[in-house]
Amino acid sequence: MIPFLRKRILSSAVPLVCVVLGVFFLARMTGNPVDLYLPLSATSEQRAEFSAAQGFDLSIPAQLWNYLADAVQFDFGTSLRTGQSAASMAIEAFPVTLQLAGVTMLLAITGALVVGSLAAYRPNSLIDRIASLLSMTAASIPDFWFAIMGVLVFGVSLGLLPTSGTIGGPEIWILPIATLLIRPFGVLVQVVRGSMVTALSAPYVKVARSKGATPRRVIFGHALRNAVTPVLTVAGDLAVGLVNGAVIVETIFGWPGIGKLMIDSILQRDFAVLQAAVLLTAVTIFALNILVDVCHALTDPRVRQAVPA
Amino acid sequence: MTREKASTGDTAVPARTARPSWWRMLARDRAAAVGAVVLTVVALVALFGRLFIGDRAQRQDLAASLRPPSLGDGVYGLLGTDVLGRSMVARLIEASATTLSVAVPAVLSSLVIGSALGLWAGYHRGRRESVTLRIADVILSFPSLLIAVVVLYVFSPSALNLVLILAVTRIPVYLRTARAEAAELRSRLFVDAARTFGTAGRMIIYRHILPIALPTLLTVATLDFCFVMLTESSLSFLGIGIQPPDVSWGLMVAQGRQYLQTAWWITVLPGLAIVLTTVSATVLAAWARLATDPAQRWRLTLPKKRRTASAPVPPEMIP
Helix, strand or coil: CHHHHHHHHHHHHHHHHHHHHHHHHHHHHCCCHHHHHCCCCCCHHHHHHHHHHHCCCCCHHHHHHHHHHHHHCCCCCECCCCCCEHHHHHHHHHHHHHHHHHHHHHHHHHHHHHHHHHHHHCCCCHHHHHHHHHHHHHHHCCHHHHHHHHHHHHHHHCCCCCCCCCCCCCHHHHHHHHHHHHHHHHHHHHHHHHHHHHHHCCHHHHHHHHCCCCHHHHHHHHHHHHHHHHHHHHHHHHHHHHHHHHHHHHHHHCCCCHHHHHHHHHHCCCHHHHHHHHHHHHHHHHHHHHHHHHHHHHHCHHHHHHCCC | CHHHHHHHCCCCCCCCCCCCCHHHHHHHCHHHHHHHHHHHHHHHHHHHHHHHHCCCCCCCCHHHCCCCCCCCCCHHHCCCECCCCCEHHHHHHHHHHHHHHHHHHHHHHHHHHHHHHHHHHHHHCHHHHHHHHHHHHHHHCCCHHHHHHHHHHHCCCCHHHHHHHHHHHHHHHHHHHHHHHHHHHCCCHHHHHHHHCCCCHHHHHHHHHHHHHHHHHHHHHHHHHHHHHHHHHHHHHHCCCCCCCCCCHHHHHHHHHHHCCCCHHHHHHHHHHHHHHHHHHHHHHHHHHHHCCCCCHHHHHCCHHHHHHCCCCCHHHCC
16 A cells, blocks of 8 residues: 555656746746746836846756745745735745535535436336436536526525625625535536446346345345446546636636636736646645545455555 | 348348347437537537628627517527627527537547557556556646646637647546556456467557457547536636637637626527537537447337336336
């Protein structure tokens, strides 16, 4: 287990390094990074001064070295908008997104396991058709439109829920969580159902049944255990994809999370903050991938053996 | 054997092993049939709609600003007008062409590149597999919207850039699926047999692995079509996708958002268009999964009543 883990951490660090380097080179690829950082209205004296202060007049390897040294200390300079440290802005915004994503994934996984298994017991039954249709619709609705429709119906027309903001009781969570939930929930129900149908028609299930195992034991002891591996993988990918949803949800509902921070820094061309937010997200996803790998190895012994130390 | 019988099966009484015709299987699944019709209509509208609307999608008429949907204003007034008095019908048609011209090339290129790489990596294993998977991980470790956001920050948002970004960010999806299928299939007996007879790796992938992996990959592609369409809409909604004066469904939702309280139709209708298209693709994907799988296909040849009765999970297993 430990060698497996070490191997996975090493190989998962590669994408992280790529992201760090990618951000650096993307910023330099467009030519002068000063254009990227400073507003269009900056004078040439301001540009020269900024360039010298930030070390953009150095050679590319020297710049890369400075950048890496700063990145390790998580220092990305100051925001052009607020004058605050870019890293601290990203770290402040982070818990909001993490809360949203955590609650969403928890609800999505538990909900999908229940609904998906129920639907797989009896393919083509009524509950299966309803579950399939619901999950298909859920996986096909654009989240920004769903959020706006929620605001239109529950906020504007009925006046039941707040249209945006983070101040208030639990009702402020309903629309953002519901918006984030639709996609992971819809996809996971389909995955659980699909892998449960396959697992239930597998030979080992027939063996278990012919040995007289109860339906409950067959489903929870044999089928679900084998069906859960693809669910884990997909759930990991969906959690990564939640950042997409977070950008939308935080923009529409005005939550001060990392998604809103990114969009704001893009629209106001604040590259230092964008960099800090992107790298913080990349580090989190790195940790998440390790977590998924560990769960994967715990549920499926074949995975552990497939990667020899 | 199966293939020979299928080719003569249309005229003669179909043999037991023959594949039922696609039309018949489609007709058996009402939801999938509706989905196929909707997608066909959307595709036709996107292809030929521009010929009929002329410049009506851009023509402004401030006197007709924010008219609600009505039957009295002719075809182009059927769904109301936006704040500049432009016909919603014409704009929806124009937007369908833009949306599909981004989504379809992006899906096709990522499907072909991702599947080819994935099958190759999964079949050969070893160094090739780990390198390919690492590349996929690099791309996947970055949420697609984020890649798009950063790249579009540096480069200008255009339809071509959108297609490129969406294709690159979706390649890992096919790559991982194809690799998993190939890695599992390569240890099967028939692959061993082909290898023993000296078949080249390339031909084994093409002849023995691809046909089995293809239904899954096509299903993934159909589902992914939704994802790509939704990402394009999201980017356009956030203001970093399709730029005005071009119009896409996502951009229309964004433009209508500030008139939400007074003119619901500007926001609701393009969203409905997106939902209708993506739901149709999803339903069709579910059908395609059954229809292209020889082990599952029989379900679509039976009338609905008997289908339920012959479900593979025996009734006594239901708690």
